Structures are given as structure tokens and as C-alpha cells.
Amino acid sequence: MAFQLGDDDSQSMNEMNLIPLIDIMLVLMIIFLLTASVLNPAVPLDLPKTSATLNEIPPEAIQISIDKDAGIFWDSDPVSMEELEVRLQQQSASGKDPSVQLRADKDSKYDTVAQVLAAASQAGLTKIAFVNE
Numbered sequence: 001m002a003f004q005l006g007d008d009d010s011q012s013m014n015e016m017n018l019i020p021l022i023d024i025m026l027v028l029m030i031i032f033l034l035t036a037s038v039l040n041p042a043v044p045l046d047l048p049k050t051s052a053t054l055n056e057i058p059p060e061a062i063q064i065s066i067d068k069d070a071g072i073f074w075d076s077d078p079v080s081m082e083e084l085e086v087r088l089q090q091q092s093a094s095g096k097d098p099s100v101q102l103r104a105d106k107d108s109k110y111d112t113v114a115q116v117l118a119a120a121s122q123a124g125l126t127k128i129a130f131v132n133e
Contacts, residue, residue, distance in 0.1 A: 060098040062091060062125075064116060068107040072116065081115060088123035099127035 064084070065073040072079055074087060091098050100120050104113050120128055 060091075060096055062088075062098050062100045063103065063131075064100060065103040066105060066108045066112050066116065068105040070109050070112045072112070081119070084116065085119045085123070088119055088125060092123040092125055097127070098125065099129060100125050101129050101131050103131045 063075050065076075067073070072081065072084055074084065079087065088100075102113070102116065117128065
């Protein structure tokens, strides 16, 4: 004895009704859209401005440039290696502990860059930065 629901002639359900699923997805989409607009408000604000001042003066920066022809420049003035060493010693003796910003051309000689680094190290300047684009 088998248990049977309905008639033998009726066809079984072959398709799933997707209308309730679509309704639920639309409601969830509306909830997400409302939540996203609340989390990221697009309110234009005019924030107050302050007149804060710096407490300490930033340290001086020395700009040393090396071109592709092994020319050395202090800011924009050409200098020799001996003059560079003297200037670095003077800056170190001033007690301000300036930083050295080294700008070397990509085609410059490694030997010149190494000599400038050694001169800065011998002068006691340890804050050396390579500047690039």
C-alpha cells in the first residue's frame, strides 16, 4: 500500500516559482542602497579654519645635484669636490643638523655619487635623502 496525494493524471510541479525570490532581492537591494547613502553622507560642510603656528622650525635642507657629466652643484651653484667637502664641514659645524637632499642624474657616474656620500658622512651629516621624480 503506497501513500499517494492527488490524482494519477495530474502532472508534478516541474518549475519553481521565482516571483517571491525576486521580491525579496528587490527589498534587499533597496535596504542596501539606503544603508550605503546613510553611511557615506554627501553633505557639503564648511569646516572652520584655524591659525595654528609651528612650534619648531624645520631643519635646513642642503640640495646637492650631480649631472651626467659628473658636475656637482650646491643648490644651483657649481662646486668642486674639495669645495663641497669644506661646505659640508661648515654646515656640520653650525650645529643645525641639516638634511642632505641628493639629486643625481640617472646617467651620472656611481663613483661621483659615492664620493659625495662619503664627504657627507665624513662631515657628520647623517640625514641623506635621494630625490627622484
